[in-house]
Amino acid sequence: MxxxxxxxxxxxxxxxxxxxxxxxxxxxxxxxxxxxxxxxxxxxxxxxxxxxxxxxxxxxxxxxxxxxxxxxxxxxxxxxxxxxxxxxxxxxxxxxxxxxxxxxxxxxxxxxxxxxxxxxxxxxxxxxxxxxxxxxxxxxxxxxxEGLSFREFLKFEKMGDFSTFSLEEIVENHQNIAFKITENVKIMPLFKKYLKNGYYLFYKEGLRKYEQKLQEAINNVIDVDVPAIENIEFESRYKLKKLMAILATLVPYTPNITDLAVAIDSNRNNTVKYLSLLENAKLLNLISYKNKRIGDLTKPDKVLMNNTNLSYIYGNNTNIGSIRETFFVNQLNAISDVVLAPKGDFMVDKYTFEVGGKNKTFEQIKDIPHSFVVADDIEIGHKNKIPLWLFGMLY
CATH class of the missing domain: 3.40.50.300 (P-loop containing nucleotide triphosphate hydrolases)
Incomplete structure (x- = not known):
């Protein structure tokens, strides 16, 4: 000892x-x-x-x-x-x-x-x-x-130790909250930095080797953590890595399990199981419509990277729409269940959210109660348009 x-x-x-x-x-x-x-x-x-x-x-x-x-x-x-x-x-x-x-x-x-x-x-x-x-x-x-929220990132960057806000507080009082936070902090450059390399705590060890450390962490999860908990063969580890690489080029993705199974030389059941493993390992987020029964062999309706740092690490798909949705789902999943909305993008509790850029309109959700546009590239919102970054203040 x-x-x-x-x-x-x-x-x-x-x-x-x-x-x-x-x-x-x-x-x-x-x-x-x-x-x-x-x-x-x-x-x-x-x-x-x-x-x-x-x-x-x-x-x-x-x-x-x-x-x-x-x-x-x-x-x-x-x-x-x-x-x-x-x-x-x-x-x-x-x-x-x-x-x-x-x-x-x-x-x-x-x-x-x-x-x-x-x-x-x-x-x-x-x-x-x-x-x-x-x-x-x-x-x-x-x-x-969970990984660092945007609020915690600001704290570690010594930009302010801000309070957390509930989802209800954000949707009802987002303008005042955003105004107070942005009084002395230039939010947008920090938010862009966080999206690329602010989710994992080891970012503080230096950004020069951040990508290498993140890739090592991904490999360690698949090569060590998964086999330690699930009885899988070496070949399955290779398929998990291949599946991650393929999905990184496709997200946000509505899964075609047959095509994915062919791409990784697997069968349907194993492919769905691999997706579930990658979600439990915090590498993916699998989202389905409300009231859909979810099981180990249930196909999800949408696949996203777990967080935006993973989106950037693969480098193949840094589509801004994907980045926005990935951030939103990642931060909301920490405090509630996120499901796909019949109209709009996502539902959380009674709220419907449409995620997009600063010019995103309410056209798709105009007749839906408790609906909001979540807009990137704005510091402060107005009425039912809420800044995307503000959802990083939930925990």
């Missing part, structure tokens, strides 16, 4: 605890067992280390360990928990839990065997599929960490 402690203390020293993600104050850290899941690169590891650094006066009461460390090649999580607890430890923080085989069973054993030990673990967004399928589900509080 000594080698893990050395790494833990070094990482703690190097952790910047000056700025926290939106999720941090919303977590009840007194819960006995917490799972923080999310896409690779959104800051799950940093969140744990920040909490330890700012909470524990005695650092040996806590221990942080990453499950991809070679120490776990011949040691178990249960061994670690036992030794840590016997030495006075009270809070165990485990990173990248999905790298460890049978992790759920061992976490359950630790939970039942050490009632006074608190456990927090992080894992791939794919772990969401375990929420209702394991004995662990009733013992664990799951928290989902």
């Amino acid at each position: 000594d080698s893990l402690v050395k790494i833990y203390l070094r990482l703690l020293q190097e952790t910047d605890a000056s700025t926290f993600r939106y999720l941090y104050p919303n977590i009840d850290w007194n819960e006995r067992c917490i799972a923080i899941v999310g896409a690779k690169g959104v800051g799950k590891t940093t969140l744990l280390l920040q909490h330890i650094k700012t909470t524990f006066a005695k650092k040996d009461e806590a221990l942080f360990a990453s499950l991809d460390n070679t120490w776990f090649a011949n040691h178990t999580i249960l061994e670690l928990a036992n030794e840590f607890y016997m030495n006075g430890g009270t809070h165990l923080f485990l990173d990248e839990i999905h790298h460890y085989p049978n992790w759920a069973k061992e976490i359950k054993n630790i939970y039942d065997s050490f009632p006074k030990l608190k456990i927090v673990f992080t894992g791939s967004s794919l772990l969401q599929i375990y929420k209702s399928t394991t004995d662990l589900s009733r013992r664990v509080v799951y928290e989902n960490l």
Whole structure:
């Protein structure tokens, strides 16, 4: 365990605890067992280390360990928990839990065997599929960490620590909100910057290698995270990568599953399953019409990249219409369910939205109640026309 402690203390020293993600104050850290899941690169590891650094006066009461460390090649999580607890430890923080085989069973054993030990673990967004399928589900509080919102990006760029606003507040009072935010901030250049490289927390490590790091993160998700959770062959990983590359040239895309299956040399059921895996891995967003029954083998009605940084990384399709829709769906999905609208583009709760440029008209939605145009390239809206960037203030 000594080698893990050395790494833990070094990482703690190097952790910047000056700025926290939106999720941090919303977590009840007194819960006995917490799972923080999310896409690779959104800051799950940093969140744990920040909490330890700012909470524990005695650092040996806590221990942080990453499950991809070679120490776990011949040691178990249960061994670690036992030794840590016997030495006075009270809070165990485990990173990248999905790298460890049978992790759920061992976490359950630790939970039942050490009632006074608190456990927090992080894992791939794919772990969401375990929420209702394991004995662990009733013992664990799951928290989902999204990528940076535009609001958080402004905070990390030191352009202002703005409040979050609910969807209702935005649609009812968008002009006043936008006016206050833009008084001292030139929003549009920052928004363009965010769309290209502001969603993943590692953008702060430097933009020169951002694309390389993002590509590595995508490959890691498909090559490591997916196989750790889903029993898939090597050939399937290649097909997942090929599917991502194809879709990046087509989005926004109404799927033709037969054509996609042929393109990746697969069958219909596997192709639909691959789409679902890529959505759970936070690489795609799959959207359907309201009241449509959704299942693992249900074809979605529309496919988008999960976020605009992914759209730009593939470089094949930076169609501005696609970028706008991708941003809108990404930010709204963090707080509600987005479905396709019969008229207009999207529905969220009772609201209908048509997404477009600054000259977008109300023609398609003029007779629909609670309908709004979401317009890019404007700082401040008017009546039922709302600036696109403002939907980045939801979390």
